[in-house]
Amino acid sequence: MLTKGFASASRNLCRSTSLAPKPTAPGPQRVGSSIAGLSHLPAVPSAANCFASPVSRKTPSPSLRRTVTMASAGSALDWGKEDSRRMLHVVYRVGDLEKTIEYYKKHFGMQLLRMRDVPEGKFTNAFLGYGSELEHCVLELTYNYGVDSYPLGDGFGHFGLAVNDVYKTAESIQSSGGQVPRPAGPVKGGSTIIAFAKDPTGYSFELIQREGKIPEPFAQVMLRVFDLEKSIQYYTQALGMTLLRKRENPEGRYTLAFLGYGPEEENTVFELTYNWDRKEPYNKGGGYAQMAISTNDVYKTAEQIRAAGGTLTKEPGPASPNIPTKICATTDPDGWKIVFVDNEDFKKEF
Numbered sequence: 081m082l083t084k085g086f087a088s089a090s091r092n093l094c095r096s097t098s099l100a101p102k103p104t105a106p107g108p109q110r111v112g113s114s115i116a117g118l119s120h121l122p123a124v125p126s127a128a129n130c131f132a133s134p135v136s137r138k139t140p141s142p143s144l145r146r147t148v149t150m151a152s153a154g155s156a157l158d159w160g161k162e163d164s165r166r167m168l169h170v171v172y173r174v175g176d177l178e179k180t181i182e183y184y185k186k187h188f189g190m191q192l193l194r195m196r197d198v199p200e201g202k203f204t205n206a207f208l209g210y211g212s213e214l215e216h217c218v219l220e221l222t223y224n225y226g227v228d229s230y231p232l233g234d235g236f237g238h239f240g241l242a243v244n245d246v247y248k249t250a251e252s253i254q255s256s257g258g259q260v261p262r263p264a265g266p267v268k269g270g271s272t273i274i275a276f277a278k279d280p281t282g283y284s285f286e287l288i289q290r291e292g293k294i295p296e297p298f299a300q301v302m303l304r305v306f307d308l309e310k311s312i313q314y315y316t317q318a319l320g321m322t323l324l325r326k327r328e329n330p331e332g333r334y335t336l337a338f339l340g341y342g343p344e345e346e347n348t349v350f351e352l353t354y355n356w357d358r359k360e361p362y363n364k365g366g367g368y369a370q371m372a373i374s375t376n377d378v379y380k381t382a383e384q385i386r387a388a389g390g391t392l393t394k395e396p397g398p399a400s401p402n403i404p405t406k407i408c409a410t411t412d413p414d415g416w417k418i419v420f421v422d423n424e425d426f427k428k429e430f
C-alpha cells in the first residue's frame with residue numbers, strides 16, 4: 081500500500097552547477113598492495129516537497145541501447161553487456177524502523193512502498209523510495225528484533241539524493257527537526273552544491289544539486305575502497321558495470337569513480353571513494369549490508385564473476401529451500417556484498 085507522504089513534481093528552483101569531471105591525472109595509486117519544482121507548494125513547506133515526484137523513467141539513451149545490442153555474444157565476460165541489469169535495492173540495518181520510515185517520508189520525500197515481517201528470522205523489512213520498485217532503485221531497511229543500533233564503520237560513505245535546490249531542501253530538513261550536520265554549499269575543492277543530512281541510525285544522506293527533471297532521485301551509494309584500480313576492474317569486468325567518470329580531488333587527496341548500468345542522471349550508481357593516504361583496509365561496520373542487482377540469468381552472471389576472477393559467496397540458484405527466487409552473490413575486493421536477483425522472480429514479489 082502506497083502512503084501519500086510524497087510531494088508532487090519539484091520545479092527547478094535554482095541553477096545547479098555540476099562538477100566538470102577532471103581529466104584522469106595520475107593520483108597516487110596503490111602499488112603491489114592489491115589495488116528533484118513543485119507543481120504546487122504545500123500549505124506548510126516541508127522538505128518532502130523538495131524531492132522530485134515519481135516520474136516515468138526515461139528508456140535507456142539510444143547510445144546505451146546501441147551499445148547493448150552491439151555487444152557480441154562472446155565470452156562469459158561479455159554477458160553483462162547483453163544482460164538486463166539495474167540496481168534494485170540497497171539493503172541496510174536500522175535501529176528504529178517506524179522512526180526511520182517517518183523520517184524518510186518527512187525529510188527525504190520518500191514513499192513507503194511495502195513492508196515484510198519475517199518472524200521466523202526475527203526481522204522486518206521496509207522498502208522506501210521515489211516510485212515503483214519496477215522502475216526505481218529503492219532502500220530496503222532491515223530491523224532486527226531488539227537491535228536498536230549498529231556500528232557503521234568507516235567504510236560506508238553515504239546515500240546520495242538528487243534535488244533541484246540543496247539550499248532549500250537542507251533548510252527545510254533542519255527547520256522541521258531533521259539533522260543537517262554539513263550545510264549547503266559547494267563541495268570542498270569543487271563546484272557541485274551539496275549538503276549532508278543524517279538519519280536516525282546515523283547514516284549520511286548527501287543532497288546533490290541537479291538541474292531540471294530528476295528521473296531517479298536516489299542517485300548514489302558511496303563506499304570507500306582501498307585499491308581503486310582493483311575495484312574498477314572488478315565492477316566493470318565481474319559486475320558488468322560501466323565506468324561513468326572518475327574525478328581527482330588533489331585538495332582533498334581523494335579520487336572518486338562512478339560506476340553503474342546507465343547514465344548518472346537516470347540511474348542509481350556506485351560512487352567509489354579512494355583516499356590517497358589510507359594505509360589500511362576499511363572497517364565495513366554492521367549497518368550496510370548489500371546492493372541487489374537484476375539479471376536475466378544468475379547462472380551466466382555467476383560465470384562472468386568467475387571468469388573475471390571474482391568470488392561467489394552464494395552459488396546461483398534458489399535463495400533458500402523455501403524461497404524460490406534465484407540469486408547469486410559475491411563480494412568486491414573490499415568485501416562489500418552484491419547480490420544478483422533473477423528479473424522474472426523479482427517481479428513475482430509484487
Ligand SMILES: C[C@@H](O)C(=O)SC[C@H](NC(=O)CC[C@H](N)C(=O)O)C(=O)NCC(=O)O
Nearest residue numbers: 237240262266267268286304332334353355
Ligand atoms: C560528488 C559527490 O557525490 C561527493 O560525494 S563528493 C563529497 C566529498 N567527498 C569526499 O571528500 C571523499 C573523501 C573523504 N575523505 C571521504 O572519505 O569521505 C565530501 O564529502 N566533501 C566534504 C565537503 O564538505 O565538501
Ligand SMILES: [Zn+2]
Nearest residue numbers: 240286302351
Ligand atoms: Zn557522493
